[in-house]
Amino acid sequence: MPGHVLEVENVTKRYGGTRGGNATVALDGVSFYVDEGEFVGVMGPSGSGKSTLLNCISTIDTLTDGAIRIAGRDITLLKSKELAQFRRDQLGFVFQDSNLLDTLTVRENIALALTIQKVPTREIPARVDDMAQRLGIAEVLDKYPYQISGGQKQRAAAARAVITRPSLVLADEPTGALDSKSSGQLLETFELLNRLGSTIVMVTHDAFTASWCHRIIFIKDGRLWGQLRRQNDTRDQFFARIVAATTRLGGEVRNAG
Amino acid sequence: MLAKLAAANVRKSARDFAVYFFTLVLGIAVFYAFNSIADSQAVARIGEDGRKMMELLAFVINAVSVFIVVILAFLVVYANRFLIRRRNKEFALYLTLGMQKGDLLKVSALETLFIGIASLAVGLAIGLALSQVLCNVAASMFDSEVEGVAFSVSVDAIVLTVVAFAAIFLVTVVFNTGHLFKSKLIDLLNADRRNESFKLRSLPLSFVLFIVACVLIGVSYKLLMDNGLLEPSPEFMAATVLVCVGTVLFFYSVSGFLLRVTQMIKPLYLRGLNMFFLRQLSARANSAFVSMSVIALTLFLAMTSVCGGIGIVNAMNASAANGTKYDASVVSTYAMWNYDTGELEPMELGEFGAFAESHGYNMVEGLAASTAAVDAPSWDDMVKGAAQVDFRLSGVSLGDLNDATGKSIYDFVGSGMLSDGMDEQQLDCVSVSQFNTVRELANLEPIDLGESEFAIWNDAALTSDYAEAIAAAAPSLNINGHDLTALRDVQDVTLETTGVTQRICVLVVPDECIDESVMPWTSLLDVQCNDGQEEAFQSFLHAVQESSNPDTYPVSLIQTVSEVEAQSSGFTAVVSYLAIYIGFVLVIACAAILAIQQLTDAADSVRRYELIAKLGAPQRMIDGALFKLIGIYFLFPLLVGIAHTLCAMQVVIDVVQVFGYLDIGSMSVVTMVAFLVVYGAYFLVTYVTARNMVKFKRA
Secondary structure, eight states: OOOEEEEEEEEEEEESOSSSSOOEEEEEEEEEEEETTOEEEEEOOTTSSHHHHHHHHTTSSOOSEEEEEETTEEGGGOOHHHHHHHHHHHEEEEOSSOOOOTTSOHHHHHHHHHHHTTOOGGGHHHHHHHHHHHHTOGGGTTSOGGGSOHHHHHHHHHHHHHTTOOSEEEEESTTTTSOHHHHHHHHHHHHHHHHTTOOEEEEOSOHHHHTTSSEEEEEETTEEEEEEEOTTOOHHHHHHHHHHHHHHHHHHHHHHO | OHHHHHHHHHHHTHHHHHHHHHHHHHHHHHHHHHHHHHHSTTTTTSOGGGHHHHHHHHHHHHHHHHHHHHHHHHHHHHHHHHHHHHTHHHHHHHHHTTOOHHHHHHHHHHHHHHHHHHHHHHHHHHHHHHHHHHHHHHHHHHOSSOSSOOOOOOHHHHHHHHHHHHHHHHHHHHHHHHHHHHOOHHHHHTTTTSOOOOOOOOHHHHHHHHHHHHHHHHHHHHHHHHHOSSSOOHHHHHHHHHHHHHHHHHHHHHHHHHHHHHHHSHHHHTSTTHHHHHHHHHHHHHHHHHHHHHHHHHHHHHHHHHHHHHHHHHHHHHHHHHTOSSSEEEEEEOEEEETTTTEEEEOOOHHHHHHHHHTTTOHHHHHHTTTGGGTOOOHHHHEEEEEEEEEEEEEEEHHHHHHHHSOOGGGTSOTTSSOTTGGGOEEEEEEHHHHHHHHHHTTOOOOOOOTTEEEEEOOOGGGHHHHHHHHHHOOEEEETTEEEEEEEEEEOOOOSOOSSOOOOSEEEEOGGGSOTTSOOSEEEEEEEEOTTOHHHHHHHHHHHHHOOOTTSOOOOEEEEHHHHHHHHHHHHHHHHHHHHHHHHHHHHHHHHHHHHHHHHHHHHTHHHHHHHHHTTOOHHHHHHHHHHHHHHHHHHHHHHHHHHHHHHHHHHHHHHHTTSSOOOHHHHHHHHHHHHHHHHHHHHHHHHHHHHHHOOOOO
């Protein structure tokens, strides 16, 4: 039985107004687990707190209350020096805009994650080539980000995220800037990486993108609203259930408003 | 309405404008103070004897002036461009709100006008203050009684400054207009999202260009060393052009070269953030290479002018100290060497010549007989002692000396310092008894000279190495029918009062070798005055020189202790003022421009550093990369500048030797250290500020 890679326990995040009651509550006692080898989607309407959650998990933002454990370590207890090291060794990131360094070639962008980790030099070229081969970007390795398509960029970013063999890969709206064909290719890539052993947590508002996940966690107004497991559904079936769920979620939001 | 907007803009973005304003004020202050010097009469007040130095100085000042204007124009346009770029989004907003492009141009021009007027006012005020302060500092450093540096407000310089900067502002407005006119609204709107487009150059090309740059610089060094500085020759121009082209190419290609070389060394390239900072460096090279080249050349100019200037001053002071053994020295010249015919030609001295002849070319007798004609006190009242040295041609030329020793003067003296055909020039000879009398007059021991020996007397720094080499070879020469062998020790003492040592390889020979029937072509008279008579004697000498009374002795050159010292200290103040002043301001300007550039780059790269921090690079690693990046930007122009300076100093030393022995001395070391401290301080401030800008902050 694989252990929990990510444990989110009663996480609360408030912005501003520490003195009185006018604080904005972004997250309000959210708890969930992600097991090793899972591919989890986090969904919710705009302003639901899903991005805040992802920032907290990725150690970029701090919590007001609660705990987040990744690979058994409570990240809220880490000092800022340890945080950088923690991100480097345990986390991989894929952002909405691929965030490749425009001055570096694709190969160098992927290798950078390894050089920061101080991986022995002789290992680096082989590992980069191997990863690029698997993700189908071998032929663009020596191009610059501006010379390749958005889909290729995102796959390069995915390669950079997983090449350090992190415990957890965090993806923030990775298909947000892609057309549907590129989105499909990227999600296939994620599925492949997941089969190869990566644990992925992906934030998205798009039901199609979410349908590639094993499990969807819904967040609304900073609280856990519910979750869906794919179980044995085909992707189309799962997609239909997600759409239904989001419709209900959206409806409640509108009624509440 | 537009004016109101422009004024509000200037106020609003005061922090951004501050950099621009600071640059302008600095530039104006420099320009005014510098030109008030160049225009002032200070230089012209140097004694008549310094004519050659003055010409050299005027040449340098002119060259430097042009250079300064170009640098300032570059500085202003650059700083302005930095400012305009930052505000693209603001301009876009105006356009979306329906403002016409023409109005936008007017606003931009008005802003330039406001800043221009303000910076001119402040800059001129600071320039005035700065020039006074620096002048006093420079003056007190050397001599409290500085003759010839009188500081006043120079109206000419103010007019020149205003005109020059008006022109520079006009260029700025043209540049702005071009930028705003060309840019499309969509580009302005997206300005901060779009990364500065960088054209990638092929790395092998960079590699080749770097080699070419090094070769060009090497060739220009060789040209400069071979041809020297004194005579502006085609080779000198070629060296100047080559070194400029080479330097620009160097900075154009150096980042690509570094990147290529490091890429070949995988363990280095794939370590930490090396890859990132080298790529960053190379991506910036397109926008930075011009400024880095100009900065390197500017630092070069600054260092050379300071070292050279201080060297000249020290050499002159040393010569002056050496050349004040007598209260006065008088030279009478009766004939001139004609280089074309290779013969002495008597000068047209008319009645004065006859007067000299009637006194047997004895200067003491002749001058004593001249006192009555100019209503001076009697000779004996004024003079305690006097000794004369007669210079006659020895019949031995430099070429003969070359034949006897196998050593050519051209191998010892810097190129360009000697005219061609020196080999035919005959050396002077003087009798040892006269030589010893002038020594005794200065309380020096007489020298011993055997019957078949001669001594080489040389006090000119320019030829001191040559004289040493000749004496060491102990050649035997036939002088006026006597075979004589040289003493191995050179007589390097200065036996006259002068600011510039100038005796080149004079042969001191036994008395019997002198043909008394041949009249000397020139004579030197050293005089020690009775106490308190120095001034009277000086005015007597000048009266004799200017007198048209035929009963006065012909006098060509008069040098007294007080004149030599005044000339030397006046010159000292002017040169050191110029050198230190230009040097310091140039260094500050360079450092300021580098600082602006690096801070802009850091601001543009915040997202990159943020990403790297997210990827988990520890802060120390990021700081290290930033330190190396900014360090290279500051270090490389400095290194290139120092290399150029070291080369140029080889040539400058030759020039300085005209004035005496070179002593770069503690003064220039102190100045250089001060330069480096200022430069280093700019670097540290830039680094710390940039580090704070890119520091990854957790929300």
